Amino acid sequence: MLNRLNKKRAMMLGLAGVATLLAAAFLLLGPPGLLAKSESPDFCASCHVMESQYTAFLRSGAHRRFRCVDCHLPNENLASHYIWKSIDGMKDVIFFYSGHIPERIRLSRHGTKVLQANCIRCHVELVSPINTERHCWSCHRGITHLRSGARVTR
The missing domain is CATH 1.20.5 (Single alpha-helices involved in coiled-coils or other helix-helix interfaces)
Structure with a gap:
């Protein structure tokens, strides 16, 4: 057995x-451009589950010029980036097509670490004199999708 x-x-x-x-x-x-297209905010928003996050993203000030993957995927090396892109993408597909979409989309423990690391990576000179153990969005609430000032209907 x-x-x-x-x-x-x-x-x-x-x-x-x-x-x-x-x-x-x-x-x-x-198809040419498929990989690049799959990293665009429009691609991420093509799933209706992300409509409110996309609307908030469009109204999020300076960060709206970036792609979702710039903040939400590891960017220290290409291998890590594409491995986690695959893992997160498959997870999203499974949640969507199984009908088990959470009422409120939340960051995973891994996603929280990645997001914090990317904030620090982009703003390293600004944050070097402060304690970076605290999540950046605990003070900078306006950068989160739900608190950007956009009206979120979830």
């Missing part, structure tokens, strides 16, 4: 690996 279970697990892992490679090949070699 245990051997049969291990074979099934190995087969599932193999299929997942093949699917991941095919998805990566499609994104890298597929």
